[in-house]
Structures are given as structure tokens and as C-alpha cells.
Amino acid sequence: MKTIKESKFIRVPFIGELFLGGARPILGIVLGLLAGGVLIAISGVNPLTAYWAMMQGAFGNLQSFTNVLVRSSPLLLGGIGVALGIKAGVWNTGVEGYMYLGAIGAAVVGIPALSLPPVVHIILTLIVGMVFGAIWGLIPGYLRAYRGVNEVTATIMLNYVAMYLTNWLVSEPQPLAEFGSFYPMSKLLQESAQLPILMRGTSLHPGAFIGIVICLLFHFVLFYTPFGFRTRMLGANPNAARYSGVNTNKQIVLIMMSGAMLGGLAGAIEVTGLKLRVYMDFVSGVGYESVAVALLAGGNPLGVIAATFFLAFLKVGGTTMSIQTGIGAPMTDVIIALCVLFVIGVGVSERRRLENVHDVDKTETTDASDIKGGEENVV
Amino acid sequence: MDQNGLALKMEDITKRFPGVLANDRITLECKKGEVLGLLGENGAGKTTLMNILYGLHQPDSGRICIDGKEVQIASPSKAIQYGIGMVHQHFKLVDTLTVLENIILGIPSKKPLLDLVPARERMLNICKEYELFVDPDTEVWRLPVGQQQWVEIIKALYRNAKILVLDEPTSVLTPSESDQLFRAIRRLTSEGRSVIFISHKLREVMEITDRVTIIRDGKLIGTIPTKEATQAKLAQMMVGRPVSIVRKPRPAFSEKKPILVMKDVNVNDDRGLPALKNFNLTVHAGEIVGVAGVDGNGQRELAECIVGLRKPTSGTISVQNQQVTDVIADPSFIGFIPEDRQKTGLVLDFSVFENLIIKDYSRQPFVKKGILKYPVIKKHARSMIGKYNIKTPSEDVKARNLSGGNQQKVIIARELDAEPVLDIASQPTRGLDMGAVSNVHDILLNERNRGAAVLFISAELQEVMALSDRIIVLFRGEIMGDLNGETADVSTIGQMMLGQTPEVEV
Numbered sequence: 019m020k021t022i023k024e025s026k027f028i029r030v031p032f033i034g035e036l037f038l039g040g041a042r043p044i045l046g047i048v049l050g051l052l053a054g055g056v057l058i059a060i061s062g063v064n065p066l067t068a069y070w071a072m073m074q075g076a077f078g079n080l081q082s083f084t085n086v087l088v089r090s091s092p093l094l095l096g097g098i099g100v101a102l103g104i105k106a107g108v109w110n111t112g113v114e115g116y117m118y119l120g121a122i123g124a125a126v127v128g129i130p131a132l133s134l135p136p137v138v139h140i141i142l143t144l145i146v147g148m149v150f151g152a153i154w155g156l157i158p159g160y161l162r163a164y165r166g167v168n169e170v171t172a173t174i175m176l177n178y179v180a181m182y183l184t185n186w187l188v189s190e191p192q193p194l195a196e197f198g199s200f201y202p203m204s205k206l207l208q209e210s211a212q213l214p215i216l217m218r219g220t221s222l223h224p225g226a227f228i229g230i231v232i233c234l235l236f237h238f239v240l241f242y243t244p245f246g247f248r249t250r251m252l253g254a255n256p257n258a259a260r261y262s263g264v265n266t267n268k269q270i271v272l273i274m275m276s277g278a279m280l281g282g283l284a285g286a287i288e289v290t291g292l293k294l295r296v297y298m299d300f301v302s303g304v305g306y307e308s309v310a311v312a313l314l315a316g317g318n319p320l321g322v323i324a325a326t327f328f329l330a331f332l333k334v335g336g337t338t339m340s341i342q343t344g345i346g347a348p349m350t351d352v353i354i355a356l357c358v359l360f361v362i363g364v365g366v367s368e369r370r371r372l373e374n375v376h377d378v379d380k381t382e383t384t385d386a387s388d389i390k391g392g393e394e395n396v397v
Numbered sequence: 398m399d400q401n402g403l404a405l406k407m408e409d410i411t412k413r414f415p416g417v418l419a420n421d422r423i424t425l426e427c428k429k430g431e432v433l434g435l436l437g438e439n440g441a442g443k444t445t446l447m448n449i450l451y452g453l454h455q456p457d458s459g460r461i462c463i464d465g466k467e468v469q470i471a472s473p474s475k476a477i478q479y480g481i482g483m484v485h486q487h488f489k490l491v492d493t494l495t496v497l498e499n500i501i502l503g504i505p506s507k508k509p510l511l512d513l514v515p516a517r518e519r520m521l522n523i524c525k526e527y528e529l530f531v532d533p534d535t536e537v538w539r540l541p542v543g544q545q546q547w548v549e550i551i552k553a554l555y556r557n558a559k560i561l562v563l564d565e566p567t568s569v570l571t572p573s574e575s576d577q578l579f580r581a582i583r584r585l586t587s588e589g590r591s592v593i594f595i596s597h598k599l600r601e602v603m604e605i606t607d608r609v610t611i612i613r614d615g616k617l618i619g620t621i622p623t624k625e626a627t628q629a630k631l632a633q634m635m636v637g638r639p640v641s642i643v644r645k646p647r648p649a650f651s652e653k654k655p656i657l658v659m660k661d662v663n664v665n666d667d668r669g670l671p672a673l674k675n676f677n678l679t680v681h682a683g684e685i686v687g688v689a690g691v692d693g694n695g696q697r698e699l700a701e702c703i704v705g706l707r708k709p710t711s712g713t714i715s716v717q718n719q720q721v722t723d724v725i726a727d728p729s730f731i732g733f734i735p736e737d738r739q740k741t742g743l744v745l746d747f748s749v750f751e752n753l754i755i756k757d758y759s760r761q762p763f764v765k766k767g768i769l770k771y772p773v774i775k776k777h778a779r780s781m782i783g784k785y786n787i788k789t790p791s792e793d794v795k796a797r798n799l800s801g802g803n804q805q806k807v808i809i810a811r812e813l814d815a816e817p818v819l820d821i822a823s824q825p826t827r828g829l830d831m832g833a834v835s836n837v838h839d840i841l842l843n844e845r846n847r848g849a850a851v852l853f854i855s856a857e858l859q860e861v862m863a864l865s866d867r868i869i870v871l872f873r874g875e876i877m878g879d880l881n882g883e884t885a886d887v888s889t890i891g892q893m894m895l896g897q898t899p900e901v902e903v
């Protein structure tokens with residue numbers, strides 16, 4: 019062995035790779051914003067004006083910035099929930115449903131007067147919300163792990179079930195429903211179950227800060243605990259995980275349930291901090307935006323924080339932009355979608371580049387899938 | 398036009414990949430009606446060169462001439478137009494389609510509906526002509542690997558290949574199938590077609606080729622007529638020093654302590670078909686039991702059921718008197734080198750230091766109070782890198798970026814360093830170059846001498862014979878014979894691999 023020169027490992031530019039790793043989402047976002055700018059220009063508005071209006075709307079004053087924070091709260095929690103799934107190789111697209119369940123849980127213990135001290139009552143509502151979410155997540159988790167049901171299908175279908183379940187629960191004559199309301203909604207939460215408002219004159223509740231702490235916590239869990247190691251191993255190579263003794267089915271269920279628990283927490287916070295009632299459509303798409311967040315973040319917990327603020331900025335600023343420039347508010351969704359597509363696209367082209375580099379290394383090993391590109395061209 | 402009767406000339410081919418010169422001014426000539434051997438270690442640049450010929454890569458410089466005319470091969474479809482056929486080492490077949498469908502797949506047709514009747518006739522003619530018989534209506538996944546290879550060859554001939562490239566064609570074949578292949582190759586060349594035969598197996602290269610081109614480290618070492626070559630000379634040209642696999646001397650153990658005991662084990666494969674049938678095997682401490690047999694005769698299932706990855710439908714397996722009921726992922730008990738290192742043995746996107754603990758990540762000292770101790774883990778990795786001579790810039794490098802031999806060393810370090818009582822090595826040398834192979838052999842022999850029970854599964858008969866104290870031959874999930882490693886001979890094992898029971902003189 020020693021006499022044979024082994025000059026075969028490839029000097030990948032590691033620093034370059036790291037740089038690209040961090041730069042990839044940013045590059046994607048820049049491209050997305052540029053493409054969005056083109057669309058804005060087509061609709062007859064100077065893109066710079068539009069983006070400036072967006073900046074103003076999001077950061078113009080403290081009030082608007084608190085809006086960004088409030089908007090971030092469910093996205094942070096939902097985003098980390100989806101990101102966990104991505105790390106483990108499952109697509110947990112059920113955040114919308116988990117949020118409904120979390121909201122139901124919060125309402126169940128938040129509406130009746132339990133005569134508890136506020137801190138205890140709040141914690142109870144949040145915990146019950148998490149438990150409700152997690153139980154809901156057990157269904158697609160079990161189906162995926164033990165019955166081979168595609169988790170995307172299962173979670174999205176269950177989202178609708180959760181949504182209409184909520185509507186039914188807040189319609190008269192169910193006990194949670196408000197009497198004689200205009201449209202079905204629950205009673206108001208007890209004051210002791212409401213999250214405190216951190217700044218007078220705004221709706222700033224602590225949700226965003228809870229979300230940031232949880233993102234940091236899961237960063238730690240993923241990279242510094244055996245549970246996280248198992249999770250990442252499962253996502254990176256399920257065969258190797260099984261071979262290393264990981265109970266992969268159980269791990270899938272746990273990860274789906276963790277994501278669901280976080281979704282439930284997001285829903286509970288949204289209800290106890292902002293809406294104070296539960297009604298159908300109170301989340302309206304946040305669950306799906308969480309998927310966008312997780313994708314922009316590349317499944318990384320710290321990235322989730324950055325991606326969330328970017329999305330919340332677009333969402334909050336987009337309203338101002340549409341008021342000031344007359345561009346329809348859906349334009350922000352278009353821009354978000356473009357950014358997600360570009361981030362993924364940059365990732366794919368990057369991977370292809372790296373694969374080309376490694377092809378040299380692999381071409382001669384038997385296990386290598388020696389041709390990647392080209393084979394479709396074979397007549 | 399075709400001066401000197403050259404079917405193919407690749408001249409001064411240079412191909413550079415980032416950081417590596419894969420082909421450095423390689424020239425290769427193949428005459429009409431000739432079998433040209435292409436010999437080289439892993440990483441020497443054979444596959445790159447062939448991928449250039451097949452239009453998968455473009456050379457940075459150099460020329461390719463076919464029948465004396467210079468051509469640009471921009472894509473595989475161009476290559477096919479020029480009459481180049483390629484049988485890759487890993488077949489490019491659609492498993493769920495039938496043989497005939499695979500053969501016509503991708504051939505442009507002007508008709509709106511498939512008309513399989515003329516295609517079938519043409520295919521059966523090719524089958525008959527070259528004695529490569531395959532049922533056109535069987536789905537490919539049902540075929541044994543040897544027959545899948547026939548399909549690939551028929552596919553190339555169906556497209557009228559004048560130059561057929563066979564990449565390690567015999568690695569999946571039984572000895573008699575190899576003979577069948579060689580007959581087909583001779584028939585091809587007698588018609589004026591050319592064959593480029595890539596192989597590691599010197600014996601076969603000696604047998605079938607007319608001339609041999611040897612490359613090493615991306616450079617042309619030389620082309621010599623096979624008649625003037627010897628195995629030793631070829632090996633020396635290939636690795637730059639003389640090598641051979643010879644049976645190594647070993648101390649004898651007087652005490653025979655059974656470690657692995659399998660009783661009446663039945664195991665199914667992924668498709669639910671029986672893979673091992675009423676299987677009985679005992680492996681003792683200080684003994685290497687070699688498992689010979691053509692790939693796909695139950696080897697994978699055998700290894701997997703011992704470590705608990707695959708549940709037997711009946712029977713019992715015990716290791717050191719301990720029943721195997723669940724997955725065993727404790728390298729201080731069983732060390733398991735899986736047959737597919739990239740798909741199973743490693744997490745390619747994990748760093749080397751993470752890969753070294755994928756079984757031990759939840760054990761002391763790598764985790765304390767539920768928290769991974771990276772300094773300890775990395776220190777462990779550095780010591781493993783030193784001890785097992787793993788070539789890597791640092792422990793932070795992703796396993797993906799190591800060469801095959803070094804990837805295998807990572808697995809060996811992880812699986813065997815804790816001195817398990819039982820080693821299972823499943824195709825541990827597959828795809829490695831000769832130096833790495835002998836390194837693996839030394840390690841396994843040391844394991845045996847240390848007193849471990851070693852189950853050594855390999856499709857390479859030569860190494861099974863060189864290494865084993867006992868040889869069992871697997872055929873369709875059954876043991877055809879249990880032979881003494883010192884006295885077993887190739888022809889007996891070869892017959893057993895085909896399921897024949899040789900007449901043994903008692």
C-alpha cells in the first residue's frame with residue numbers, strides 16, 4: 019500500500035465550497051429579486067421604487083419592524099419544523115394542519131376560566147397546543163414509516179381535515195364557538211391565557227423571540243446530540259443509518275412528530291399572542307410559507323432564522339409596496355416563489371459542478387455510477 | 398482510407414478534471430478484428446478514456462479517428478452512429494422493461510406504433526449468431542446478472558457496433574459464462590469487428606486479447622502483443638512493481654471455539670424469494686471462512702441476516718452464544734464491512750470523523766451527558782487516520798472526496814479497530830486496486846491470527862482461495878461444498894459455483 023502512490027482524492031476547494039454553501043441562498047435570493055424586478059418593471063413601475071417602498075414598509079419605523087417580527091413568529095417555528103424533516107429526508111408539509119391543531123389545543127384550555135395565574139395558564143395553553151400538534155403529526159409519521167404512505171400526500175390531505183375540523187369546532191352549537199357571531203369563530207381566550215404585548219401600541223408578542231430560541235435549540239440538537247446525529251444520518255443515507263443500528267422508522271415518526279409539535283406551538287402562539295380567537299383560515303398559507311422558509315434555509319436551523327426574516331420582510335413590505343406603487347400584493351408571493359426556485363436551482367447547478375469534479379475520483383471505482391449526465395442521450 | 402486496418406485510433410488524448418490529470422496524452426490503437434486489452438489500476442484513467450470514446454466527456458486535446466477519419470464524438474448517440482458500442486460495468490438497463498423493449502429502447506422510429514415483430518426476429522438472429530441466448534419477453538430484473546450482460550451486448554450489436562467496449566465484463570460471470578462470452582468475442586472479431594476489453598483479471602486478458610494497452614496514473618505505459626506478455630510482466634507494468642496474490646502462511650489454532658452458529662436458517666431476498674435455504678454454518682475463532690460463489694446467490698442476505706439487518710423466516714443465528722434478534726451495530730462485537738461501501742458503509746456527505754463514529758456516536762467517550770464531544774471525536778479520527786494510513790487532507794473532509802481505497806480504510810478502521818469477535822467482510826476488495834487489495838488481505842489475516850472469526854465473502858475466487866482456511870461455495874442459497882482452503886482447487890470450486898456436484902475421489 020505504501021509503495022503505491024495514491025494521489026486520487028480530489029482537492030476540492032473547501033473554503034470555496036463553504037463560501038458557496040453560505041452564498042448559495044444569497045445568490046438565489048438576489049437572482050429572485052432581479053427576476054421579480056423585471057416583472058415589476060413589466061407592470062409599469064420602477065423596480066427600485068418598488069423595492070424601496072418595500073424597505074420602507076418593513077423597516078421604516080419601529081412599528082413596521084414589529085410587524086415583521088410578528089409575521090416571523092409562525093414562520094420561524096413552522097420553518098424549523100419543516101427543516102428538521104428535510105434534514106431527516108422527509109417532507110413534512112403539514113405545518114398548516116399542525117397549526118390548526120395547536121390552535122384548537124390552545125383554545126380548549128385557553129377559553130375556559132381555569133383561574134390559573136397568567137404564566138401557568140399561558141404555558142399550559144402552549145403545551146397543550148404542542149401536544150395536539152404532535153398527535154396530529156403521529157398520523158402521517160406512522161403512515162410514512164410503517165405503511166409506506168407518501169408523507170407529502172398524507173400531510174397535505176390532513177391539512178384540509180384539520181382546517182374543516184377547526185371550522186366545525188368553532189361553529190355553533192359546539193362549546194368553543196362564540197354565540198351569534200358573524201362567521202364561525204371561537205370565544206375569546208381568557209386574558210390569563212394571552213401572551214403579553216411587549217410594546218405599547220403594537221401587536222408585538224414574544225412569539226418571534228420564542229421562535230429564535232427554538233431555532234438555536236434545534237441547531238444544537240441537530241449538531242451536538244446523538245438524536246441529531248441519527249437524524250442527519252437518516253437524511254443523508256438511510257441505508258447507512260439502518261446499518262448503523264438506527265431504528266429508521268421510529269426516527270421518522272419522531273421527526274414528523276417534532277415538526278408537528280413545533281407547528282402546534284406556532285398555532286398556539288398565533289392564537290394566544292395575536293388572534294386571540296380560533297377560526298378557519300386564521301393561518302391561511304403560513305404552513306406552506308414555512309416550506310419555502312425551510313427550502314431557502316437549505317434545512318439549516320440558523321438559515322431558518324435568516325430566511326424567515328427575509329420572507330416576513332417581503333410580506334410586510336409588500337403591503338406597503340402595493341399601497342404606494344399600485345402593484346398587486348400577490349407580487350410578493352411571486353417574488354418569494356422566484357427566490358425559492360432560484361435558491362433550489364443554484365443548489366442543483368452547484369451540485370452538478372461538484373459531481374463533475376468528483377467524477378474523476380469516482381470513475382474508476384466499481385461502486386461509482388460512472389456516467390451521470392449524458393446517459394439520457396444514449397440512442 | 399483505412400490505412401493499416403485501424404478501426405480506431407485515439408491520439409494524444411488529454412483530459413483534465415479540476416485538480417487531476419485523468420488522461421495525459423494517451424494514444425490507443427485498435428485494429429479491425431482485434432481484441433485490445435485495456436489494463437490499468439483503479440484511477441489509472443481507463444474509464445475516463447472510454448467515456449471520451451463514448452462521447453460522455455470531451456477531451457481537452459487529442460484526436461479520435463474511426464476507420465481513418467477524424468471524428469468529433471459529441472454525445473453517446475454520435476458514438477453509436479460511428480459504430481461504437483459500450484457495455485458499462487454497471488448495466489444501463491431499464492429493469493422493469495422486457496429484454497426486447499430494452500434492446501429497441503431509444504432507437505428512433507417513424508412509425509406511430511411499436512412494431513416488435515421485426516425487432517424480435519433481428520434480436521433472435523443476433524442471439525443465435527453469437528450464442529448469447531436470452532428470452533426476449535422476460536423483464537430484465539428477473540434475469541441473472543450474467544444474462545443482463547448478454548442483453549447489453551445484444552443491444553450494442555443490434556445497433557451494429559463495429560467497436561465494442563466491454564468494461565470489466567467478467568466480474569459478474571461464472572467461469573462457464575466467461576467462456577461463453579469469450580466465444581462470442583471471437584466470433585465478433587472473426588467478422589472484422591473490434592473489441593476493447595477492460596479488465597483487472599490478468600488471466601483473462603492473457604486468454605482473450607491480441608494486444609494489451611497498459612495505462613497507469615493517466616499515462617500510457619505501453620502497448621504490447623499478448624503473445625509476448627506474461628501475467629507477471631503485465632502486473633508489473635500496471636502497478637509499477639511485481640505483485641501477486643499468493644496464499645500466505647498462517648499459524649494453526651488448536652482449539653476450535655465456535656463463534657458464529659447458523660442453524661436451518663431461511664432468509665428471503667427483497668423480492669420475497671428464498672435467498673438462503675436451510676442454511677447451516679459454523680465459523681470458529683481464528684478461522685477465515687471464505688464464501689465463494691457468483692454474485693447474487695445469497696451472499697448479501699447471508700451477511701445481512703447475521704448482523705440482524707434482515708430477519709430470517711426460520712432458523713436460529715447466534716454469535717458467541719448470543720441470539721441475533723435485532724440489528725447489531727456494535728463494532729466491538731461484530732465488525733461488518735458491507736458489500737456496498739458507498740450506499741451502506743458510509744454517509745458520503747458526512748465528514749471522515751463523523752463516518753468513523755456512525756456506529757458509536759451514542760457511546761462513551763464520544764458523547765457525554767447527551768452531548769457529542771467533537772474534540773474527542775476528532776482526536777479519535779486523527780488517530781484512526783494515522784493508524785490505518787487513510788489518505789485525506791484532514792478529518793473534516795467529506796467521505797465523498799476520498800478515493801475508493803481510502804473510503805474502504807475508513808470503514809475498516811471503524812469496524813475492526815475495536816477487535817470484534819466476528820468479522821464479516823463482504824466483497825471488501827471490490828473495485829480496489831491491487832495495492833489496496835493486498836492491504837485488506839493483510840488486515841483480515843491479522844484479524845484471524847488475533848483470534849477473530851472471519852467470514853469472508855467474495856466473488857473473486859482467487860482471493861477466496863488465497864485467504865480462506867475453509868471455503869464454502871454458495872449456489873442459489875445453498876452450500877454446494879465445504880472445502881479445506883489448503884487443498885481446494887479451482888475447477889472443483891468452479892463447478893460448485895455453477896451448482897454441479899463434482900465427483901470427489903474419496
